[in-house]
Amino acid sequence: xxxxxxxxxxxxxxxxxxxxxxxxxxxxxxxxxxxxxxxxxxxxxxxxxxxxxxxxxxxxxxxxxxxxxxxxxxxxxxxxxxxxxxxxxxxxxxxxxxxxxxxxxxxxxxxxxxxxxxxxxxxxxxxxxxxxxxxxxxxxxxxxxxxxxxxxxxxxxxxxxxxxxxxxxxxxxxxxxxxxxxxxxxxxxxxxxxxxxxxxxxxxxxxxxxxxxxxxxxxxxxxxxxxxxxxxxxxxxxxxxxxxxxxxxxxxxxxxxxxxxxxxxxxxxxxxxxxxxxxxxxxxxxxxxxxxxxxxxxxxxxxxxxxxxxxxxxxxxxxxxxxxxxxxxxxxxxxxxxxxxxxxxxxxxxxxxxxxxxxxxxxxxxxxxxxxxxxxxxxxxxxxxxxxxxxxxxxxxxxxxxxxxxxxxxxxxxxxxxxxxxxxxxxxx
Numbered sequence: 001x002x003x004x005x006x007x008x009x010x011x012x013x014x015x016x017x018x019x020x021x022x023x024x025x026x027x028x029x030x031x032x033x034x035x036x037x038x039x040x041x042x043x044x045x046x047x048x049x050x051x052x053x054x055x056x057x058x059x060x061x062x063x064x065x066x067x068x069x070x071x072x073x074x075x076x077x078x079x080x081x082x083x084x085x086x087x088x089x090x091x092x093x094x095x096x097x098x099x100x101x102x103x104x105x106x107x108x109x110x111x112x113x114x115x116x117x118x119x120x121x122x123x124x125x126x127x128x129x130x131x132x133x134x135x136x137x138x139x140x141x142x143x144x145x146x147x148x149x150x151x152x153x154x155x156x157x158x159x160x161x162x163x164x165x166x167x168x169x170x171x172x173x174x175x176x177x178x179x180x181x182x183x184x185x186x187x188x189x190x191x192x193x194x195x196x197x198x199x200x201x202x203x204x205x206x207x208x209x210x211x212x213x214x215x216x217x218x219x220x221x222x223x224x225x226x227x228x229x230x231x232x233x234x235x236x237x238x239x240x241x242x243x244x245x246x247x248x249x250x251x252x253x254x255x256x257x258x259x260x261x262x263x264x265x266x267x268x269x270x271x272x273x274x275x276x277x278x279x280x281x282x283x284x285x286x287x288x289x290x291x292x293x294x295x296x297x298x299x300x301x302x303x304x305x306x307x308x309x310x311x312x313x314x315x316x317x318x319x320x321x322x323x324x325x326x327x328x329x330x331x332x333x334x335x336x337x338x339x340x341x342x343x344x345x346x347x348x349x350x351x352x353x354x355x356x357x358x359x360x361x362x363x364x365x366x367x368x369x370x371x372x373x374x375x376x377x378x379x380x381x382x383x384x385x386x387x388x389x390x391x392x393x394x395x396x397x398x399x400x401x402x403x404x405x406x407x408x409x410x411x412x413x414x415x416x417x418x419x420x421x422x423x424x425x426x427x428x429x
């Protein structure tokens with residue numbers, strides 16, 4: 001996706017020789033990416049002043065359990081416990097409950113404006129995450145992105161309640177599965193031809209469709225929602241679905257409104273960054289991580305910075321580039337994991353729309369003991385762009401190792417297609 005033209009600004013990056021190591025850094029964002037940025041600063045020897053600004057008043061918590069464990073983990077999972085390090089204790093100044101509203105970029109400093117004052121520092125790490133999409137007119141639909149969202153949704157979904165989930169992506173599928181298992185009557189509406197069509201393509205996404213019926217969930221694909229009412233949804237084909245709760249799970253957008261006057265953003269609000277998470281052609285003393293960023297990857301082109309693993313690993317790369325411009329940049333592969341409708345999914349890499357698909361195992365057999373996997377190859381080549389594993393833990397480790405080299409892995413298609421052959425044996429030297 002092409003970037004927006006850079007806005008005229010007096011805050012152009014200084015020349016390479018004018019760079020000086022920052023003595024103060026402000027991290028904006030109180031989620032996983034922000035916490036990891038603070039931790040990375042200290043782990044990499046930064047002994048200057050660190051300020052952490054977060055919009056939520058809660059101490060940093062992990063977001064994946066909000067959908068995966070909606071009912072069996074009602075309390076937020078604190079990142080200090082998950083990571084074994086308390087990012088709040090490592091910062092000199094912690095401002096939770098302060099929402100960033102604007103940014104001024106100087107030649108050698110930044111000023112972050114918030115609804116509770118401003119913060120000036122030598123450098124900025126933007127990690128404000130994303131916000132859920134709720135189309136106009138869908139005011140009666142809930143969303144699930146924060147611990148407060150999860151608390152409201154959990155309270156509304158008593159056994160016997162009727163839930164309509166709009167969107168059969170990662171989050172929609174996860175919520176549908178755990179809600180049905182808790183005794184909720186669930187229907188899922190997806191505008192695309194199959195679940196997970198966007199990340200997996202229609203053919204592989206269709207292989208997940210039978211899971212819904214087996215979990216007691218009614219799935220409606222290829223139909224759009226015409227309207228959301230307090231008691232259900234109206235579909236574009238004239239049908240109505242009654243509901244006590246409607247959940248909009250139609251994606252997220254980067255929470256970058258506060259950056260809009262200072263940096264050029266993509267049409268969806270993402271900030272394009274280079275391999276070291278610095279804005280392309282922008283100020284060197286600004287970095288962006290997590291959902292905020294769309295990162296240039298030598299292997300995958302432009303890679304979205306969202307998902308848990310990007311927020312976990314990207315901040316260390318960003319901090320390394322900020323503190324040492326000559327340090328090599330690690331190109332971590334996109335990674336997604338999901339537990340949905342009784343199945344375990346892990347995806348490494350990023351498929352292209354024209355890639356060739358090779359399957360390992362039979363997706364048509366939902367009870368296959370060994371599960372199945374899918375590999376995407378650049379058309380006509382041995383280069384693998386992405387691997388999806390479904391209930392096949394033996395392929396997870398091999399897939400992860402495949403994407404640790406600087407270049408895309410090269411794989412023998414015939415060996416990869418044999419589910420009886422170890423996936424690692426298909427990798428070409």
